[in-house]
Amino acid sequence: MTDVGIGTRATAAAIAAPRGYGTLRRLLRHRSFLIGFTIIALLAILAVLAPLITPIDPSAMRVRLRFRPPQAAFWFGTDQFGRDVFTRVLYGARISLFVGFAVCVVSGLCSAVLGVIAAQLRRLDSAIMRLMDALMSFPAILLALGIAAALGPRVSSVIIALTVAYIPAGVRIVRAAALTVREMDFVQAAQVSGASSLRIVLRHILPNCLSPLLVHLTFIFAYAMLAEAALSFLGVGIQPPIASWGNIIAEGRDYATQAWWVMLFPGIAISLAALSLNLLGDALGDMLDPRLKGGE
Amino acid sequence: MPVILIISILAFLLLSLLPGDPAMIIAGEQASPAAIEQVRRQLGLDRSFLEQLGIWLFNLARGNFGSSLILNQSVLSAVGERLPVTLSLAALSIGFTIPVGVFLGSLAAYYRRTWIDSAVMTVALLGVSIPAFWIAILGVILFSVQLGWVPSSGFAPISQGLGGWFASMALPALTLSLFQIGFLARMTRSAMLDVLSQDYIRTARAKGLSEWRTVGKHALRNALILIITATGILLSAAIGGSVIIEQVFALPGIGRMVVQAIMARDYPLVQGTMLILGFTFVMINLIVDILYTLADPRVRHD
16 A cells, blocks of 8 residues: 555644744634634533533423424424423533544544554554554444444444544554654654663654644544434434434434424534534644645 | 455454344344354354354355345345445435535635635535534425425436436435535645645746646646545545435435344344445555556555
């Protein structure tokens, strides 16, 4: 397989980019960073504070109040069991953001470890990369579908399934970055001055692989959330009565023509969350890789 | 190809992920011990792990991908029957995606930092952020229920007339394309920006070539290399996305079959289908790699 290409040059530029205080200041002046960060932070706060914001139990059924359209008492209306859609979307945010974040963190850690191992221990390189190639031959959502189905319908299976599906891309990125950094003068200098290989990896190689990985993980957060919604929509993800954005849409779908609000609002919530993360990812990519400037 | 072997083993391991006794899970919770025993023997689960793996690989080598428990047919023929639906969905959506995505991306790059760029990039961003299955349901409500332009679900084979086929496929393919168009437009834009800042573009302009020739021929041609790389990802996204879209539109394709198989605990069918798709993507990636080498003489395999 060809390793030459997109990844390497982009990461080389990213590595050469200035880091630290200046980057943070520039980020705060970056429009899409600000928009993206504000939206996702707001959603996260709403998710965490959900029980304080709405006194209603997300699964409390009140049959008398079914299919109420959006109004002052029920901002997003009610569903076929008379449950408050606003409350369910807020509680859904907890699950969806948690799954996205967990996948992001776990797959990030695994990618960093496997990627650096592949780059440093050349004997393991081809074994690791062939395994990644094999995992990458399945469309991510299909791989996740298969694993989630086999592990059974639980939050943890969704996280495991999506983590496995998204590790290969991360490993490729870390490996490409690590291979570039390894050849740089300061690493060679550290080697010559007698630093141990562990120290070189931890102090020099790993930190310099983090910025391309960080950009990638921001997008993975968005993808994982979209994929969780899709899995829950198909019925192999988060199971009712626990509310997740995907399964609210799935339940609302049957009544979409009479009660459009049930499926409309969770969809807007997913789109907003994914949009903000994509904006963040673009902004980070812009900042950490000056070669691709031209955004805004 | 070691990758093919690894994929085969991974697909085999899928069954062993099942917590507890696979035979009992497949037979169902209320099954009698005799029925469970029968499933166990039928799937060869009474043999040792290595024996099972050996049998699995031996069968694969003979082109036997196992057989479905619910469909009463082999995995290969079940997939073959549904392949035209999934393929025509994927092909139609990629047919929408490539011209639109490349055009939008080039437009944004050419008019960078203008309102055109912002508008196109906003659309592209929405495309990669909005869940396809959600927009698909909204599309059904608008175009089928309200306007009655297209049927809301079902598949009309191409052999029964092009018009009916297109009507049944247009909305699913279009909703499937949104993500891909966004993805491709973003990718094309950054590739074009890269190319447009190269010296040979300045040379082309300096020697008096028309803008059309400079951008349309010199720049786009070089950006195409990236687009070839993208097609592998696009195909993967199209097939992956069709799993969900087929469910929304009740299209009898592979994706719908896999979901039904999962619900019915027909794990051999899931396993076999995943494997066939995995093999297909290995071949696609191989072809993309070859095309890439042909398109860009700078890339050579070691």
